[in-house]
Amino acid sequence: MPIWINQSDGIQEISVLLFDRFSNYCLANTVEPMRAANDALGRTAYRWRLLSLDGGPVTSSSGMQLMPDSKLSDMPGGDALFILPSYAYRTYGTPACLDALRAAAHRFETLAGLDAGSWLLAEAGLLNGYNATIHFDEFDRFSERFPDVMAHRERWIIDRNRMSAGGATTAFELMQHLIASTHGAAVSIEIAGLFMQGGDGAGAQSSRTPGDRRVQRALALMRDNLEAPLTVAVLARAAGCRQRDLEDRFRRTFGATPRTVYRQLRMAEALRLVRDGDLSIAEIALRCGYSDPSAFTRAFRTTHGHAPRNIKV
Structure with a gap:
């Protein structure tokens, strides 16, 4: 697990390194879940900056020009650096670019390759000995070109302080997983509902257990019974499985x-x-299922860090 996703009490500083012909869709699927998490939590849990190698403007694959906040070398570091080239990515593996990525590896806790970003990380030697993935269209070339990288046909992969996702949809799934890992499943489920992504809000984990209807059924029952919470045994029976099975599926x-x-x-x-x-x-x-307001207030403070009366309306 990368270090930064466990920093639930602080602000996670994320940088996204863009290259010409980057995917707007992939960028949005990386940034918007963080924005939605901030809204859901009612505070700034994520802060992000957009970078380019030279600090100059970059143009997306659809022709939209974007002015980054800074150039990569000016960033002192942060919790994670997401590398996002999409098209013509192999032309960006210049000595200057690879040197900049190697230097960044010493300043950022975690490096992530999005879309074709794993190619540049591998070219810089930053994925040697790591499990990683890339866009499926490039997987065969990737695995042949970089034998020291343990390539897998997965939608996304986290291996220690390296992450990779093979496309725009999988970038969203990765972000969902990271947000859930830090701030809980409820925030992840709320974000999934906001963007109408996935019935259970589980992101890539649900894609690894495709269409887990038992989890989805249990979640639907939970949402419908917040005032009078059901036992896990009842949820399991309604979902059509044993309690231990449902618990394993949720984990x-x-x-x-x-x-x-x-x-x-x-x-x-x-x-x-x-x-x-x-x-x-x-x-x-x-x-919300509490007959005792004092017990509710204690649970609320434990979850949200403040008593209900201290939340800004």
């Missing part, structure tokens, strides 16, 4: 138990209701 999908995910969903709803400002704390507590 694979979210890295958390059904009970934990259920609590996160209830606390996410509580935050929404507190922000709306229309209900008393006692009423919100009841709507």
Whole structure:
């Protein structure tokens, strides 16, 4: 696991290195989940900057010009650097570019190759001995060109302080996973619903267990029963599996138990209701499955870091 995704109490500093003919879709799928996470959490959990090698403008594959915030060498570092070339990526592997990436590897906690970004990381020797993936159209060339990289046909891969995703949709899935790993499944599920991505909000993990209807069914039941929470045993029976099986499926999908995910969903709803400002704390507590307002307040503070009355409406 990369270090930065576990920094739940701080602001994660992310930089995205763009090259001419980058994919707007891939960029949006990287940045928008972070923006949505900030909105869902009600605070700045992610801050991002757009970079180019020389600090000059870059033009996307659809002809949209973008002015980066800085050039790569001027950035002192951060939690993660996402490398995003999309088309003509092999022409960017110049000595100057590869040297800049090697230098950046000493300043950033984690490096991630998006779309064809793994090619440049591998060209710089920064993926030797790591598991990695790339856009499936380039996979055969990638695995033949870089025998020291352990290439896999996966949608996305995290290996220690290296990450890779093979395209725009998988970039979204990777971001969903990172956000869920840091801030809980409820935030990830809310973001998935916002962008209408995936029935269970599980991102790439659900793609690795395609169409896990039992997880989706359990999540739907959780959402429909926030006021009177069901037991995990009841959820499992309704989902058509044993309790242990459902627990294993949730761990694979979210890295958390059904009970934990259920609590996160209830606390996410509580935050929404507190922000709306229309209900008393006692009423919100009841709507989120707490008969005791004091117990609700303690759970809310544990989850969100503040008592409900201290949340800005």
